[in-house]
Amino acid sequence: MSGTPQAAGAASDVGVAAAWAASGAMVLSGHPDGPPLLPPGRAAHVARELAERFAGSTGAPRLDGARLLAERAACTGHVRRGRVSAGGASRLLPTADGWAAVSCARPDDPALLGALASADVRDDPWPVLSAWLRGHTGAELAGRAELLGIAAGPVRAQAPPSHVPAPAAPRPVKDALVVDFSALWAGPLCAHLLSLAGARVVKVETPTRPDGARYGDPGFYRLLHAGHRSVVLDPATTAGRNAMAALVDAADIIIEASRPRALARFGLDADAAVATGTVWVSITANGRSSERVGFGDDVAAGAGLVCRDPDLSPLFCGDAVADPLTGLTAAVLAASAPPGRGVLWDVSMTDVVAATLEPGPPLPSTPAARRGDGWAIETGVGLVPVASPERREPGGDAPAMGADTGEVLRSLGIPLP
Numbered sequence: 001m002s003g004t005p006q007a008a009g010a011a012s013d014v015g016v017a018a019a020w021a022a023s024g025a026m027v028l029s030g031h032p033d034g035p036p037l038l039p040p041g042r043a044a045h046v047a048r049e050l051a052e053r054f055a056g057s058t059g060a061p062r063l064d065g066a067r068l069l070a071e072r073a074a075c076t077g078h079v080r081r082g083r084v085s086a087g088g089a090s091r092l093l094p095t096a097d098g099w100a101a102v103s104c105a106r107p108d109d110p111a112l113l114g115a116l117a118s119a120d121v122r123d124d125p126w127p128v129l130s131a132w133l134r135g136h137t138g139a140e141l142a143g144r145a146e147l148l149g150i151a152a153g154p155v156r157a158q159a160p161p162s163h164v165p166a167p168a169a170p171r172p173v174k175d176a177l178v179v180d181f182s183a184l185w186a187g188p189l190c191a192h193l194l195s196l197a198g199a200r201v202v203k204v205e206t207p208t209r210p211d212g213a214r215y216g217d218p219g220f221y222r223l224l225h226a227g228h229r230s231v232v233l234d235p236a237t238t239a240g241r242n243a244m245a246a247l248v249d250a251a252d253i254i255i256e257a258s259r260p261r262a263l264a265r266f267g268l269d270a271d272a273a274v275a276t277g278t279v280w281v282s283i284t285a286n287g288r289s290s291e292r293v294g295f296g297d298d299v300a301a302g303a304g305l306v307c308r309d310p311d312l313s314p315l316f317c318g319d320a321v322a323d324p325l326t327g328l329t330a331a332v333l334a335a336s337a338p339p340g341r342g343v344l345w346d347v348s349m350t351d352v353v354a355a356t357l358e359p360g361p362p363l364p365s366t367p368a369a370r371r372g373d374g375w376a377i378e379t380g381v382g383l384v385p386v387a388s389p390e391r392r393e394p395g396g397d398a399p400a401m402g403a404d405t406g407e408v409l410r411s412l413g414i415p416l417p
Helices: 009-023 043-058 071-076 109-117 126-134 140-149 186-196 218-225 238-250 260-265 270-275 295-303 324-333 349-354 405-411
Strands: 090-095 098-103 152-154 175-178 202-206 229-232 253-256 280-284 343-349 369-371 374-379 383-387
Touching: 009 043, 009 202, 009 218, 009 374, 071 218, 098 126, 098 140, 109 126, 109 140, 109 374, 126 270, 140 152, 152 229, 152 343, 175 238, 186 202, 186 253, 186 280, 202 238, 218 229, 229 405, 238 405, 253 270, 270 343, 280 324, 280 405, 295 324, 295 349, 295 405, 324 343, 324 349, 349 369, 369 383, 374 405
Parallel strands: 175 202, 175 253, 202 229, 253 280, 280 343
Antiparallel strands: 090 098, 098 152, 369 374, 374 383
């Protein structure tokens, strides 16, 4: 991110390795039967800088941003699995000209992956898809995946050019009304951090599209949503759309993770909201101008954040690292705006990850060494222990879906649908 402090030289290299070692993400990187591997780039170090910047500008409690990269795994018990993501939904597979990252995380994904390969895959798409990929290039995969709405694409040997917006002047977030339309991890982490800074967070879901994280680890869901309010509105009805628009009008900060055309179907207009002074945070896989979809693991791998075997074949790094790294980035941006103006922050997860990687050809990853019952990584100042994921305790309970709909709308003077 522009404006983030950058260290230099050997001291920087030591700090970068130490941040990865302390993050809990390094122990999730590598083969299941091999040592943890040091991921490339500065993502853990950048996460630490972002968390410090957020706390300094908002007065929020200071968190170790590097540790946030692995706290879902601390709740779920995920471990490193090589070319299968820690959470199990994504795989790294060879193509005709390299490697690809493919996710199968949603109920409809097996059928969509079958459509991509023009085959009936039943409930297990991987054998058919693996055979199809060996005869097709990464570019062919990317084109078909975008058309079908599949989270998949080639693994880059080098990070693509990136643009991450530089934060504007800090703005107060205490008591600000944050309306969060996002789901899963990146957007909810942004909302969670804003709530730690004193913002009032309202989570909005629709009856047919609840946050998929509700069906994941309950402790992790509580961690990100404790103290928030839950509203359910149906955009398929005129009253639901009107209430949704009124809630947006009342908000100081909007967080969403949808492609613009999906928001348009809800009758929501980011530019109109920004014109009235709203801070609008839009989180997508590849920017608002792209129709590509993606999840944390395939986005990180697609941007080039992978570990490498000695033969340079890729392995997953951490657990969906693009999600928490983007959530931290989005929180810093949400807590800033040009004086007296609204702003639309277009946050591309791919760009956020790519900005932490150095140019140059891929190199084999440095393995950790055994140290007693654990692992350590060699740095310029000696061995640094490789930490396991660390769990933060939730600050209370998360609301049941829709539990606060009436209370929130009445408090804002919005007619109940």
